[in-house]
Amino acid sequence: MILIVDDAPENIISLKKVLEVNGFEVDTASSGEEALKKILKKSYVLIILDVQMPEMDGFEVAEAISGYSKAKETAIIFLSAAIANVNLITRGYSSGGLDYISKPVDMNILLLKVKTFYRIYEQSRALNEMQTKLLEEIEFRKEAERKKDEFISIASHELKTPMTSIKGYIQLLERSLDKEDLETTRIRLHKVQNQVEKLNLLVADLLDISKIESGKLKFNKKYFNFDKILDHIVEIMQQANPKVKFIKKGGIDTEIFGDEMRIEQVIINFMTNAIKYAPDSDEVHLTAERRGDEIYFSVRDFGIGMAKEHQPQIFDKFYRVEETSERYQGLGIGLYICQEIIERHEGKIGVNSEPDEGSEFYFTIPLHPEMDAKP
Template identity: 35%
Template sequence: MQAEQPTKLLIVDDLPENLQALNAVIRGPGREIFQAGSGEEALALLLQHDFAMAFLDVQMPGMDGFELAELMRGTEKTRQIPIVFVTAAGKELNYSFKGYEAGAVDVLYKPLDSRAVRGKVEVFVALWEQREAMRRQVLALEQARQAQEAMLAELNVAQGQLQRALAMRDEFMSMVSHEMRTPLNTLYLETQLRKMQLERGNMAAFGAEQLQRMVARDDRQIQSIIRLIDDMLDVSRIRSGKLSLRPGWVEMSGLLRRVVHDLTPQASTAGCSIGLDAGTPVSGWWDEFRIEQIVVNLLTNAMRYGAQMPVSVVLTVQEEQVLVEVRDQGPGIAPELQQKIFEPYERGVGNEVPSGLGLGLYISRELAEVHQGSLTVRSVPGEGAVFTLALPRSDAPPI
């Protein structure tokens, strides 16, 4: 808590002996006395300090006490300071009337009655201290109110975040249930069908060609489940700061050719084609599995939302980095959604119902940033989208 400041009193008189005499009368514990020998000097002090009371000599060379009082009454900072005029002139000059007219609370004639002066000072100092105590209380209440409002705002934000987290949790569980159910249902129906054929003794249903198709279908469903589980594990690693890389010496153009080759059958099923421009060999110190994961995510999205139009992959080699661009010719992405799609559980919208957990782009950007790179998107609605993976080149030898 801030310590209380001393109560400040001002004496203005052009005679040092008068200043000294009045100082001796009004001094007291908890008080700080300031002295000025002219009106100009007094104004400087008035602008620097907050005074509880001011004693002004009426007859001073230059600026007299009445002129100084007029200036004090015309200034916001000093307008409320109680003024007591002090004069050695006779009462017949009627300075009392002029002093009260100038806004003084009293006019004292010399020689001063010490007891009366101390009594007046006690009254005005007490009023000042009460006013200051009230001001401090009001300030403390206002600070408490502001702190309460800030805390309430924080609580509202926290409540909103909690509600959003709960909604995301419920939506996530719903998506997981749906995405898991599809391949599991297929596997279950396949096993039921085989069980039925075995019970009937229909071994012809398990010829070499039929078994190959069964194994291929089983493999697709199992891989779907594995991808879902891997995505959830990656999100857990990202949020706990445990996502690690296993870097090695990787040749990028070869990696891209392999990924495009592996996804070509999937592209044909989706009714599109994948073009590759990666003629310049370039190697870097990257995690091959994770880079492949990013490119597969980008190509899968391009095929899903590319309106069955051709998809292209372009490798650009720069001095300090390599760029991998995946371009589709779909409906594009609205500007307000271009950052939102990188958030977890955000799924794109297109002509078909979005599939997956909405984690692909979120994980891909995190993987790019762990590589000290970036993943960005450029898109104009109606003109498709371009996702750019930027990776720094490094000459570090493999461990």
């Protein structure tokens, strides 16, 4: 938009008409004071400013505009009926003007200058937008690089821990075998098996991440008994964690359509996290219910919980709650994989949690989704 500032109505009318005929949007002010009020409220690409005005001349208006952060980059063209001299032109430039036209105005020259300033403005705006986008992209590259480095560091540490344990237990096994101490050998073999399973799960998660990123995470959907696989999982988890009591509530009591192995993967992740983040608790509550045309499943622990600000991000890839990252190991990809699995079942996943009061992770999936759902 162009602002014309002139105390002579006839000048405003003629300039406004010519500019509007040529497709420019025009606003007007009949005094310096009125112009300053408008500049505070609106943004202008160009101000055509008369020099000789009563009370506040054009130079004073320009100097005032230069103090407004909103308008200090706005181009100003001075109009003057006085004969142009060096002093006048010098004052015009020093007060913030970029050009000068004498009255009577040659409309062709004015239009040429207005179009030039508009072209410069559009080019400047395009450059600023490009610069902003470039800076955003650079920050996104930097953040992605930081997350990648952090992930590699965490992954290396997580993989190294069970490998170190396995190596240590094997050395102890050799001593037990030398002593023919079968009971100790059996205990240490069990510990090696636990570490191998932990290593297997870590590798499986890393492979799943790679498959998700490449769009190759496969699903084998069919009807299966949800309660049956839940009982099986609880039995295995109970054997591995004899000190924890798993309390089941409700049941589905019908077959559901989905990938049995992937749903089992989500349930095990929820239960493993419940044990991991509630080390001082001896209870984990499991709820399975049929709610209309969908099933609801949740795992409730009574552990450390988490603050509200973390909950929307907890399913993001590589996200880990900073306060717990040092105390509790993990890659920050398990829940991300769970979210992908549930969404591929046309379901929803979420969490309810309070600090120091525990967390409840849940998912819902439809009982009978369309058979032509994503494979």
